[in-house]
Amino acid sequence: MKHLSIILLMIVLISCKSEAQQEETSKKFEVQKTESEWKAELTDEEYKILREAGTEPPFSSPLNDVKKPGTFVCAACGNPLYETKHKFDSGTGWPSFDRAIENSVAYSSDMKLGYERSELLCADCGGHLGHVFNDGPEETTGMRHCINGVALDFIPKDKS
Template sequence: MVAAPGMALGATDPYAASPWRKLSDAEWRKRLDAGTYNVLRREGTELAGTSPLNREKRRGTYACAGCALPLFKSDWKFESGTGWPSFYTYIKGSLGKKTDHKIGVARTEYHCARCLGHQGHVFPDGPRPTGLRYCNNGDALRFIPT
C-alpha cells in the first residue's frame, strides 16, 4: 500500500480513489499552463515576487490550481517578505507532507491531498499562533473571493 505524502502506511487516505490521481501526465499538460504544470506536477518553484497573489488582500479561499480543493483561508495569509504567498495554517485534511532533500538540506514539502500537486514548503519561522510559514507557489493556487 502506498500512502499519500505525509500519511502513515495503513492510514486511511480519503482521496485514494480520487479521479485527479488517475490523470496521465499528458492530461495534466493539457489542463494546466506551463508554469502551473511545472510547479504542480514537476515540483518546480516559481520566481520569488512574480505571483499576483502576493498582493491579494480580499477575503476568500485559496484552492489548489490543479483540482480546486480548498487549502487556505485568506485570514491565515501574512506578508512573509519572501516573495511567495505565505500562510500560518491550512485547512485540515487538505495537505500531505513529505521530506525533501533537493537542495541538500531536509525540508518539509507539502502537496494537495487530493491531486498530489506540489504546493510548497513549510518552515518554522511564521507568526503566532502556529509559528509556521506555509510558503506556497502562487502558480499552484487559485483565489476564490468570498
C-alpha cells in the same frame, strides 16, 4: 577486517528505507490523471510547479497582494487549501500562510537542496504547492506555509 566491517555497516545504513519513506511514495491521491492529461489541462508554468515540483521566482505572484476575504484553491483540482485570514506577508516573495484548511494538504520530504525540507502537496491531487517552515508568526502557529502562487487560484468570499 575492521575497515571491511565499517564499509559493510555504512552500506547497510545507507540502503535502508524506513516505512515512512515507503508510505510517502506510495500514497494514492483521490484525483488521478496521466501526465499527458495534466499537460493538456495545466499551463506550462502550472505543470512545472504542480507536477514537477518547480518554484516560481519570488515576488512574481499577483496573489502576494491579495488581502480580501476568500479561499485559495489548488490550481490543478480546485481543492480548497488556504483562507485569506491565515495569510501573512513573510517578506519572502511567496504567498505565505500560518496554516492550511484542515486535511487539505499532504506532507512529504524533499532533499533537492541537499537537506531535508517538508514539502506541501495538495491532499486531493498530489500537486506540489511549496514547503512548510517553522519561522512563521509566533503569536499564531509559528509555521510558514511558503506556497507557489502558480499552484493556487483565488476565490473571493463574495463569489464562493
